[in-house]
Amino acid sequence: MSPDLASSEPLLTARGLARHYGVRLPGGLMGRRATLKAVDGIDFDLARGEILGLVGESGCGKSTTAKLVLGHVAPSAGEVRFDGAPVPVDHGGDWRRLRRRMQMIYQDPLGALDRRLPIAAQIAEPLQIHRPDLSRADRGARAAELMRAVGLRPDQAARYPHELSGGQRQRVVIARALALDPELLVCDEPVSALDVSVQAQVLNLLEDLRARTGFAALFISHDLKVVRQMADRVAVMYLGRIVEEGSPEEVLHRPLHPYTQALVSAAPSPHAGRRRARIVLRGDPPNPVEAPAGCSFHPRCPVAVARCRTERPPLLREGRRAVACHLAQAAGGGFAPAPLPSAAVSGAAA
Amino acid sequence: MPTAPLPASPRDLHGASPAAGPAPSAAPLATLRGLTVDFDIGERYVRALHGVDLTIARGETLGVVGESGCGKSITWLAALGLLGPGARVGGSAVFDGQELIGMRPRGLDRLRGGRIALIFQDPASALNPVQRIGRQIGESLALHRGLRGRAARDEARRLLDRVGIANAAQRLDEYPHELSGGMNQRVMIAMALAGEPDLLIADEPTTALDATIQAQILDLLRDLQAESGMALALISHDLGVIADMADRVAVMYSGRVxxxxxxxxxxxxxxxxxxxxxxxxxPDIEGPKRRxxxxxxxxxxxxxxxxxxxxxxxxxxxxxxxxxxxxxxxxxxxxxxxxxxxxxxxxxxxxxxxxxxxxxxxxxx
Incomplete structure (x- = not known):
């Protein structure tokens, strides 16, 4: 399904979205106060029925973005609009009504489920809360239908979460998330805790359900392979900002930003063989409390130039492609991949 | 994306490489034969490992891959006597001519952390949070190499240098919480190297790390192996990591290879x-997208x-x-x-x- 951006207003828009936390640096009461910029001004749109993949390493702000989208935390700046209206963050009536239309799936299904309730009751719970007009029998019938849709057997209805496998639990979470026919699913590492064979089952299930119900999704994962499988569009985050955006094929096969280039080259794949060159970045991602000046990637960037240390590159857009890098600009306009490092390219043998 | 073909790695030329040790015909470094593990679950025992046979040659990287619960980790814990009293271990595990199953604790203590080293998935919980890095490495150096004082500190600094930690001298006086996950894993590797191991057992060593840090750690392990000729048993659920690193692979399922x-x-x-x-x-990054x-x-x-x-x-x-x-x-x-x-x-x-x-x-x- 390829949503037509031009014809309809996006389901979700984020503009200048930021979330800062006040923290104290180590040193107890003497520690200096500082600001942790978990999300630092991001813009994105999500069309109806579209899946936007959000990738990046721990601490890059992907999960905070999910919380901002759902209205779980208030933005420090900017706003999120869902279907044209700002997402409320007061957890009041408007927020609850909106939450019927946006649901979430997290990494750990056991943590997301109530251990003391049989699974059918948990799947029916959103109906109980948001659809009091339905009779108990109708709710039961809908829960049974949802269980069938996610591949759970009717005889499992009375089971408790601990009696199910990890994959089955994630199916319960998915069934519950879909109970109210949401327009938006926020999936934060939905298959990261699952074994490979079960991960494939759940990914196929999400694809099938999406084809049937047409939900849009913000799909967060550190696994590029999984994101490519699921997403229509990918945004790469680094230290609270989007540094690159485009279709999965563009971003993963012709990455523009040096960070994306390194990320893609570092993703191990048994299919790619062992002859793939790898860009090994030096150092760790910097502490988001003390984000470097200029381009925040410059201390680890193998091809950074003087300008990168002082001048922060804006996220420039060109059609469906976007990149924030001084070195990813083509001479005649448009984008070109940043030059590959010569010394930092280390082969499999390194 | 950099996809230029590269010269064959030393590991590809395994038998001929000087770092790889003796010819393949020599006795393997470690041999597991019919290794079984039964766990005591109260009234009876449940068999978790059903007779595993594996060998590792000197300098070789054996990848062990499988899904959770397949027995890939307990195989090695059983061989090293690390499973505790609730487990009954049978079969044989021979390391360089010595039978490990049923070996006295003193003998095992000499080998473990010495000629056989282990690193785990979560370095933060494997390190002692209230001891400085230098002291933790020093403990290993004292136990297995008899180094103390100045000599131990110098060697600890050299090891931190070797695993790519900048400011090694300063890091010796820091605590694990002051280091990132990738740095702590480097410290774990430095501790493993302290005993100059012939066999390093790495159980999901990069699973908790970010992709770019994982690449650094895998590169480091490869370098160390090429330099020291140690064998590596790499346990992972990640087929990509295994494909990237291993010479030979064992796939496990339900307690069997x-x-x-x-x-x-x-x-x-x-x-x-x-x-x-x-x-x-x-799923794959390359090639046509498929269901x-x-x-x-x-x-x-x-x-x-x-x-x-x-x-x-x-x-x-x-x-x-x-x-x-x-x-x-x-x-x-x-x-x-x-x-x-x-x-x-x-x-x-x-x-x-x-x-x-x-x-x-x-x-x-």
């Missing part, structure tokens, strides 16, 4: 239906294994013969370096020579 093969061959053409299923279930193939069902629990092949209920090639007894690990027809535990190998594995269309038609006729 179900396939063993040189890495390149395994990933190019897995023989066992489970190994095939795993590879087909994995993932799934393995139906889930792994049977260890206390309710079927009498036959543990994979039978999920296997697309299942036959009556699969349900009688667990199939033994045996050579794959036409590929003596590979072994697989499948009763239907003959029907599944194509003949080794590329069969032209004509020939196949003849066979059919």
């Amino acid at each position: 179900i396939e063993e093969a040189p890495a390149g061959r395994l990933f190019a053409a897995p023989a066992h239906p489970y190994a095939r299923g795993l590879l087909a279930a994995l 993932l193939e799934t393995i139906p069902g889930s792994v049977p629990p260890p206390h309710a294994l079927p009498p036959g092949c543990a994979f039978a209920a999920r296997c697309p090639h299942v036959d009556g013969v699969c349900e009688t007894a667990p199939p033994p690990l045996r050579p794959v027809p036409g590929a003596p370096a590979r072994r697989a535990a499948c009763a239907r190998l003959e029907a599944l594995v194509r003949p080794p020579e590329p069969a032209p269309v004509l020939q196949r038609q003849e066979q059919r006729a």
